[in-house]
Amino acid sequence: MALRAWAREQWRVYNGNASSVRDYRAQLRGYKPAVMWALYLGLLILFAMMGYSATVGGGVHSATRVQNDLNNFFHLLFTILEAMVALVAPVIVAMSIQGEVQRKSLDLVMTAPVSPKYFLVGKVLSGYRYIIMLLFLSLPVTAASFVLGGATWSEVLIAYLLLAMHGLLYIGLTLPIAVLCNKVISTVLYSYVVCWGIGFLPLLIVIPMSSVGSMGVTEMPFFLLLFPGTQTVAASTFTTIFGAHFPNWILATLMILFIVKFMMLAAGSAMTRKGSKETRSLRIHGLVLALVFSVLVGVSAGGLSGFLRGSSPVVIARMMATTVTVLSLPIVFALPYISCWSYIDEQKQRPLGLVSVRNMLTAAPEGGLLYLWALLACLALGMYVPSYLNGVDPGMSYLVYMFWLFGAWTFLWAAGWFSSSFSKTGVSTARKSHVAFTIIVTLFPWPVLGMINAVVGPYTDLMQVYPLMALSGGLPLLNVFVMGIEFWVFAAIAVIWAEKRRKSSYSFKEWGVNEQTT
């Protein structure tokens, strides 16, 4: 019975979704779409011609050189298309959701018996349909790369599939931003920062991995296909998981679908009240995503542990800790939402204590710290287990690095709790202060460190004030441990101070009468 109701609900959400149908009618009406598409096609042809001239050009060349040039042309075409998709997808979603907010039609929709999921799926479907139309329009241009001999049909088709999935990923990433922002322009700007920003992430991941030299010509970690400009190598690459070869495009597609679902839950959680099923589901998906992604990265970088076999435990631990740290970086976007609180906002912002196991999966602030630790534990375990199974054990060194990592994140969480205790104008001010603090702590020291590095030389004690220096090679394990202690002490001071302020505030006395702590 429950299964039937669930199936009926899914059918209702995905088939004939009213929100999607409405957007579809508006998107395709009048002369504007035709003008936009003509412009898009014109630009694409122009770029393709320029690209052709730059890569293939004229003159007499050897067959090998021509083949190589045509292959480059194929890569270039899809890079241009990727850029187009990354430009258009956030704008479509931002305009669609923010349009509802601006004209206040969202209130009317929200008084109807529809879940946030229904609304968000509608927006994803309408946005994605538009992206698919753009991709179809580009077929005549990209077909050139096949016709001219730069790529095979399977390469072109799989590149298209990956590109379509990237379009979905951009839409997914924009969803929570569009729900949380209150203007189209800010939504688009933040979305561009995130969507284009992920283009730089491979640098962070590839550098440590390439340093171990595990990648073959056709073997590479599947998650690299999540990043822009990788579609053209999708068809020929695979990931080895416990000895078996899995095509990367399948793994990447599954991962993107999971991430998009996660993003939809994030947007749904932002639209709902304390303890909603969207928030609960979001948090569970977050833990699963952290664990699965970490395991897969650990496994797919299996070369990592294979290569590291025979290295000292400290080197292994540092390499693994670096990967876990990189994987934990997206938490920075969620941290203001799980660490900041206020008594003058809605119920889900009001803490009934400092720590609560019961509220770990609700939006309540007191569940934030334990959830953060659970996330980090999933990442740490996910990285450790495959290595251990592969016979590479970093031993206690890994624990020391994790002590440091947990301390660093707890310190940033404590900063959010601390800034909230000083905010008199609500949780949004506390979040802004927290973001500013995080940026100051993590990004600002870079130029200063660069100068110290240039003048004094690397790895001086002074440079250890920078949190991420713990991951630098050559730093003794004891120093990493001391840096971890520093973080924990600072976090404790901030929390004790903030708790004193919270409990003495007038608002707390009014709202905190049912305080529960565990």
Add this chain to the structure above:
Amino acid sequence: MLEVLGLKKKYGELVAVNGIEFSLQPGDIFGFIGSNGAGKTTTIKMLATLLEPTTGTATLNGIDVTVDPMQIKRMIGYMPDFFGLYDDVKVWEYLDFFATIYEVAAKEHRKVIDSVLELTDLTVKKDSFVSSLSRGMQQRLCLAKCLVHDPYMLLLDEPASGLDPRARAELKDLIAELGRMGKIVIVSSHILPELSDFCNTVGIIERGELLAFGPVRDVVKTISLTKVVEVHVLDAASEVGMWLHGKPHVLNTHMMAPTVVKVEFDGTEQDQAEMLKALVDNGYKVTEFREEPIDLEDVFLRVTKGEVN
């Protein structure tokens, strides 16, 4: 039946709605009166499940708005004080959208759309774009959207604001018709004459407090403890005025004309009848004896102090 118990909404230190309580029966047309910022829209939004009450409950047919908002949404039609219309679609497409999200069976859409368009007198505009409609028509379309799922309760926030007199009259007829159909209709407004015509229950709210609630006549009676009675006599009114002065329940008298005196009176209807009898028994030739009607506007002005949060 709608029951509101101790409904409260706070924004930080600001108390927008302070523990209001009332109940309504099917067929009640409830005029929710208050100045701008009094708490009308906040209350309506809490009933519409758009806002979470800080404390208190509101139940519609036994279902709590905070416990099962999805079920409540199926039973209400909400018309905000702004239109929130999709202006890039046609009228029928707009209604089709809401029919779908309100889970009206697909095969019923055409019939439902035609009937609500007829009820709101928009049939001729069925294929027009929403953006081409006048303000009054857009208002009616918004009301039509509230009716596609045949709700049990309608929440209309300032429905007549910005409408011309004809559109306002048409809207009044429409709301009265909805009341006759057995729906609970909550209409908020600060334009009082428009409410007194068709509301059978009123509530006056100021600074989040419900100052008065009940059937219009009862509220007027309760609030208007002092009434003004106009007495027309054939004799000299000054003499009547002097005679009445100091009599029970007579607070003051004013000469309005040589044969007309106005009496400020705080007695009951029985006391009023006694006073008329005493006048006649004393030989005064009373040609007219009537209580000056007091409307909602007077009541509102008496009850409220013009304060806002």
